[in-house]
Amino acid sequence: MQSPVSSPSSSALFSPMRMGDITLQNRIVMAPMTRNRAGQGNVPSTLNAHYYRQRATAGLIITEAAQVSPQAAAFPSTPGIHNKNQVEGWKGVSSAVHEKGGKVFMQLWHVGRINPNCPVSELTGIVNDYRLAAINAKIACFDGIEIHAANGYLLDQFLREGSNPRTDGYGGTLKNRPRLLLEVLDALLTVWPANRVGIKLSPSCILKGVDDTDPQALFKYVAQQLNAYSLAYLHVEEGHEAVMKYGADGLTDTSALVPTSFFRDIYEGQLMVSGGYSFENAQTAIANNEADLIAFGRLFVANPDLPARLQKGVHLNEADPTTFYGGSEKGYTDYLSLR
Ligand SMILES: Cc1cc2nc3c(=O)[nH]c(=O)nc-3n(C[C@H](O)[C@H](O)[C@H](O)COP(=O)(O)O)c2cc1C
Structure with missing residues (x-):
């Protein structure tokens, strides 16, 4: 158990907020988290639906990353969104969340070179896979989609110098490297309105080698490009702290840090942040207008009713990292809610 959080609060974190044409019941978001518990054929199961149902008091749930095609996958038991059975499985998830009054976006994922059998030279096909996945997310009754352009996967690989050796229109200059991300975005906007993306x-x-000699110049350019779209939000995962805690290949260089204030100054739409947020610094970030939404990852793993616990100022359960990836109910649906 962690130490108690501060006294019960009427913080702006708990007030409803408008995001495009939908109203979120609070500003507390469940961050996307891969849990490697999809059923056979990478189809979301009733267990997965139950897990999300338990967490439906979040203002918004962003699902674990869902692969947009068979080649977009690299890890066992991660859900896909590229065939009929998977769409049916995801319908169980969206309806479970909706029945409890929640909102849910699906995170769309392509791992790129993390799958050694993935031919990423085939960009037109990949953009189309994203488009089809976005159609499927709509058929599966999601409220919107989040493009996973983070954490060293395909779209992040294209953004960064360290992982993008291309010499064509998708590599080299600052303007070329974000091209794939923007093409994917344009393709998804033929399916979804911008305020649902x-x-x-x-x-x-x-x-995963996605370093960059000038991340500030790169992300300034990306944020400026995104200003043209009126998206639902821009979600920025901050710092290295979370990554180190949930077990990564190791990283220590802090010279590449790009602070949230950097995006707040450049990006004109709603900003969501995640990465090691406690109740206290989440409240501060909202109160100081540093962000509009706070996404919690590990706290939501261990506290299905996180908003109620934060509001009442009661103890928080601590997540067990040994049950993050794979397994069944243990460490997944067996964390208790308050009575
Ligand atoms: C078990 C686990 C799985 C994760 N999987 C994903 C994922 O599928 N997609 C993603 O964008 N981020 C993923 N993340 C990162 C979280 O979305 C979040 O940004 C990060 O955990 C920082 O928030 P926290 O400190 O509140 O946990 C994962 C984090 C954890 C702990």
Whole structure:
């Protein structure tokens, strides 16, 4: 158990907020988290639906990353959104959240070179896979989608010098490297209105070789481009702290850090942040207008009713990292809510 959080609060964190044409019941977001518990064929199961149902008091749930095609996958038991069975499975998730009054976006994922069998030279096909996945997310009755352009996966690989050796229109210059992300975004906007689409970036992440000599120049350009779209939100995963805690390939260089204030100054839309937020610094970030929404990852793993616990100022359960990835109910749906 962690120490008690501060006294019960009427913080702006708990007030409803408008995001495009939908109203979120609070500003507390469940961050996307891969849990490697999808059923056979990478189809979301009733267990997965139950897990999300338990967490439906979040203002917004962003699902674990869902692969947009078979080649977009690299890890066992991670859900896909590229065939009929998967769409049916996801319908169980969206309806479970909706029945409890929650809102849920699906995070769309392509791992890129993390899957050694993935031919990423085939960009037109990949953009189309994203588009089809976005159609599927709509058929599966999601409220919106989040493009996973973070944490060293395909779109992040394209953004960064360290992982993008291309010499064509998708590599080299600052303007070329974000091209794939923007093409994917344009394709998704043929399916969804902009105010139902979010993008996740992790500018300070240097996992999987996605380092960059000038991340500030890169992300300034990206944020400026995104200003043209009126998206639901821009989600920025901050710092290295979370990554180190949930077990990554190791990183220590802090010179690449891009602070949230950097995005607040450049990005004109709603800003969501995640990465090691406690109740206290989440409240401060909202009160000081540093962000509009706070996404909690590990706290939501261990506290299905996180908003109620924060509001009442009661103890928080601590997440067990040994049950993050894979397994079944243990460490997944067996964390208790308050009575
Ligand atoms: C178990 C686990 C799985 C994660 N999987 C994803 C994922 O699928 N997509 C993603 O964008 N971020 C993923 N993340 C990062 C979280 O979305 C979040 O940004 C990060 O955990 C920092 O928030 P926290 O400190 O509140 O946990 C994952 C984090 C954890 C702990």
